[in-house]
Amino acid sequence: MSRAMTLPPSSRRRGALSTSSVCLCLALTWWASVTEAKPLPLARFAPYLGGRLAPIGQALAARDYPKAVGLLERQLQRRRPRHRKQLSFLLAYARLRAKSYARAAPAFEQLVRRYPLLANYSRYLAAKAYYKAKRFDDAERLAREVSPRALLAVEASLLRADALRALHREREALPLWRRYLRARPEGGRVAEAHLRIAEDAMRRAQVAHEKVAQEKARRGALHHYKAILIACPLSRQAPAARRGLAAAAHGLPGAQAKLNGPELLRQSRVYDRKHRNRRAERGFLAALKRGDLDAAGRCQARYHVAKSIFKQRQRDRAEPHFAQAVKLCRKAKLHQLVVKSLYNQARGLYRKGRYLAAAKLFLALEREFPHHSYSDDARLRAAEAYTELKKKKMVAKLLVALPSLHPQGDQRREALWRLARQAYFDKHYKDADKHLGTIIDTLGHARRYYAEGRALYWRARIYGRLGKRGRARRAYEAAIREYPLSYYALQAFNRLREGWPRVFRKLRRELLVPIGKRAGRWTFTDSELTTKPAFRRGIELLRLGLGTYAARELARAGLSTRRGQKPQLWLAAVLFDRAGQWSFSHQVPRSRDWRWKRDYPLRDNVRRWRVAFPLAFPQLVRPLARRAGIPKQLAWAVMREESGFSTRIESYANAIGLMQLILPTARAAGSRHRMRVDRKALRDPATNITLGTTFLAFLQRTFRGVTPLIIAGYNAGHGAVYRWLARYRRHSLDELMERIPYDQTRRYSKRVLASFFAYSVLWGKRRDVPRIGQRLPKARRERLRRRRKKR
Numbered sequence: 001m002s003r004a005m006t007l008p009p010s011s012r013r014r015g016a017l018s019t020s021s022v023c024l025c026l027a028l029t030w031w032a033s034v035t036e037a038k039p040l041p042l043a044r045f046a047p048y049l050g051g052r053l054a055p056i057g058q059a060l061a062a063r064d065y066p067k068a069v070g071l072l073e074r075q076l077q078r079r080r081p082r083h084r085k086q087l088s089f090l091l092a093y094a095r096l097r098a099k100s101y102a103r104a105a106p107a108f109e110q111l112v113r114r115y116p117l118l119a120n121y122s123r124y125l126a127a128k129a130y131y132k133a134k135r136f137d138d139a140e141r142l143a144r145e146v147s148p149r150a151l152l153a154v155e156a157s158l159l160r161a162d163a164l165r166a167l168h169r170e171r172e173a174l175p176l177w178r179r180y181l182r183a184r185p186e187g188g189r190v191a192e193a194h195l196r197i198a199e200d201a202m203r204r205a206q207v208a209h210e211k212v213a214q215e216k217a218r219r220g221a222l223h224h225y226k227a228i229l230i231a232c233p234l235s236r237q238a239p240a241a242r243r244g245l246a247a248a249a250h251g252l253p254g255a256q257a258k259l260n261g262p263e264l265l266r267q268s269r270v271y272d273r274k275h276r277n278r279r280a281e282r283g284f285l286a287a288l289k290r291g292d293l294d295a296a297g298r299c300q301a302r303y304h305v306a307k308s309i310f311k312q313r314q315r316d317r318a319e320p321h322f323a324q325a326v327k328l329c330r331k332a333k334l335h336q337l338v339v340k341s342l343y344n345q346a347r348g349l350y351r352k353g354r355y356l357a358a359a360k361l362f363l364a365l366e367r368e369f370p371h372h373s374y375s376d377d378a379r380l381r382a383a384e385a386y387t388e389l390k391k392k393k394m395v396a397k398l399l400v401a402l403p404s405l406h407p408q409g410d411q412r413r414e415a416l417w418r419l420a421r422q423a424y425f426d427k428h429y430k431d432a433d434k435h436l437g438t439i440i441d442t443l444g445h446a447r448r449y450y451a452e453g454r455a456l457y458w459r460a461r462i463y464g465r466l467g468k469r470g471r472a473r474r475a476y477e478a479a480i481r482e483y484p485l486s487y488y489a490l491q492a493f494n495r496l497r498e499g500w501p502r503v504f505r506k507l508r509r510e511l512l513v514p515i516g517k518r519a520g521r522w523t524f525t526d527s528e529l530t531t532k533p534a535f536r537r538g539i540e541l542l543r544l545g546l547g548t549y550a551a552r553e554l555a556r557a558g559l560s561t562r563r564g565q566k567p568q569l570w571l572a573a574v575l576f577d578r579a580g581q582w583s584f585s586h587q588v589p590r591s592r593d594w595r596w597k598r599d600y601p602l603r604d605n606v607r608r609w610r611v612a613f614p615l616a617f618p619q620l621v622r623p624l625a626r627r628a629g630i631p632k633q634l635a636w637a638v639m640r641e642e643s644g645f646s647t648r649i650e651s652y653a654n655a656i657g658l659m660q661l662i663l664p665t666a667r668a669a670g671s672r673h674r675m676r677v678d679r680k681a682l683r684d685p686a687t688n689i690t691l692g693t694t695f696l697a698f699l700q701r702t703f704r705g706v707t708p709l710i711i712a713g714y715n716a717g718h719g720a721v722y723r724w725l726a727r728y729r730r731h732s733l734d735e736l737m738e739r740i741p742y743d744q745t746r747r748y749s750k751r752v753l754a755s756f757f758a759y760s761v762l763w764g765k766r767r768d769v770p771r772i773g774q775r776l777p778k779a780r781r782e783r784l785r786r787r788r789k790k791r
Helices: 019-035 051-061 065-076 084-097 101-114 116-132 136-145 153-166 170-183 190-207 211-231 238-249 261-273 277-290 295-311 315-332 335-351 355-368 375-388 392-405 412-425 429-442 454-465 469-482 487-499 501-512 533-544 547-556 566-578 587-592 605-612 618-628 632-643 663-670 685-702 707-716 718-727 733-739 743-763
Strands: none
Touching: 051 065, 051 084, 051 618, 065 084, 084 101, 084 116, 084 533, 101 116, 116 136, 116 153, 116 533, 136 153, 153 170, 170 190, 190 211, 190 238, 211 238, 211 261, 261 277, 261 295, 277 295, 295 315, 295 335, 315 335, 335 355, 335 375, 355 375, 375 392, 375 412, 392 412, 412 429, 412 454, 429 454, 454 469, 454 487, 469 487, 469 501, 487 501, 487 743, 533 547, 533 566, 547 566, 566 587, 566 605, 587 605, 605 743, 618 632, 618 685, 632 685, 632 707, 632 743, 663 685, 685 707, 685 718, 707 718, 707 733, 707 743, 718 733, 733 743
């Protein structure tokens, strides 16, 4: 021990401490208090627009900016309004979105000094407002003042480039466009950056005196025009790029005004990613006609031709193209595409009704690629084809052997289930029970949503057929307890309500009625996060309701819903959920951490379930569902499973927006409201929910309120459900759900019904189990499109 820590002789009695020892103890105590992980004060992260200010938040969420401006102005006229800075920021933001640029710009400029936490945001938004108001000098000045380290630095530099161009100072803007291409090679304004650089190159070519300089400038322009057509063919700059390409290539030695094969292939891949399937098909065919693709390019082009046709739901027309892709990909030795082409060619043959050819091709794929992940799927599809040929022995042979041939495959449970299902419908109940027992005993707990509780539920149905009521009741109860709020738990609850009402009431009191009681509060500890400026800015933006900006700031601070440790993921989910950014928040329980689904939403676990099933866009869903006459829980369930609460998402079938409506259906529903509907309108939450609830109301009238049929009709169309009702009219409703021939619709219906069940008990006051009977209704023949009155 050092001399400073040694006790002097006069103080070497028991219990005495030196001054230095006392200081050391105090220092250690202080350090422990500082470094100790303290709970994050989530109450301080609550949105500003809560309580009395909720109407403002609802107007902003509904994008009714004029109304939001009026509400904010009245609030700020009060004597001592709370959160004056924040409300002033939101007022300026609402004015900007309401196109009141002359009033928004000076308000943001004042907030630069008054609201230092978001100073760079105020500078950027003030510059944007000044630009819209055509005060380009002020816009350029404020955009230049945005810190180069700020999150909006790239956007600010682009805004500055726009202002410089408006001031006819293009040469100063050019480095900004080049810097943007380096920083964001796949950014939203890449096409514009290429166009500005290409235009500058063409101007330089016109004023150059030497031929070498002219050709060099024109080749540079050619490169940028082609970059637009290849990477951004759907952009507004694409027509100008086509004209510019022709002008730049004219008279230039070795230059081509058209894209070559590899370039067309890259362009068509962009069409494919954007789900412009017809354009993609034409582009891939044009690339093949060029004749300058190598073997791999020809394989990829032909495969994507077939895939583009397949995505147009024309599988029979895609089949010969897949057959050609098989040959080309074999030559190119691209085995992955060989497998995919064989598999989809067989699906095309199946679609054409050539079941034997399809089955043989599926089995050939399995033999040639026995260890590929598609091999067990191919055997399952071959069994489907033989089912259509009514060769039951062959079907059984294929399905029985699948689990042993593919012990690591993901179709083992499905193969055994199909054996059990066929035995059930053939009334061979003991064989069906044997297969279900194998599933339960050997494959363990089901993880896929469409199989959760399936074996237990149908075992109970078999026991009911055999008159073994005690065993049936226990199997239903097991399905309910082991698979919380799943589709088969919902069915089991309804069967208990019909046959064992006392047991139903007991389970409901035990598992559903206590939901929400003693839920506790979220507690998170992370002392490092709160010290980061990006975290503070992200929280402030979340509290303001600006979720996109907030997500970027929080990701910079190390907090994201996509990656990280489980506590940090849930912290991000809770923060986004409280701020009304549901497309971000529900990503965690949906795809990052599934442990919450193992137990019912009792006590603390209810918090995770409610983040997974949020009441998204309540200011729109509640009144629109009430007006349409449908359960609001059904609207939320459809929205969750269709889009994950993303307003801008688009599927490969070109279904758009929150409730994933295709244009023909949306226009038919819009005719009832005299609304003009296009792709842009479907990305508006109010429009999309209005049309989606209208379509659900139509299906509810058509199928007399039978929820499973409503959901199936939403996915496959009411015409398909008519056909199934006619074909399986002697079946019960749960049997019909298993008979739906479309895999996607059958599984989708179960997923949405499970969500409907979850929303009903998580947020309903009485925790009622939705009623699903067994009798099939007589469907009404209704029209969705409003009939025009004859003049």
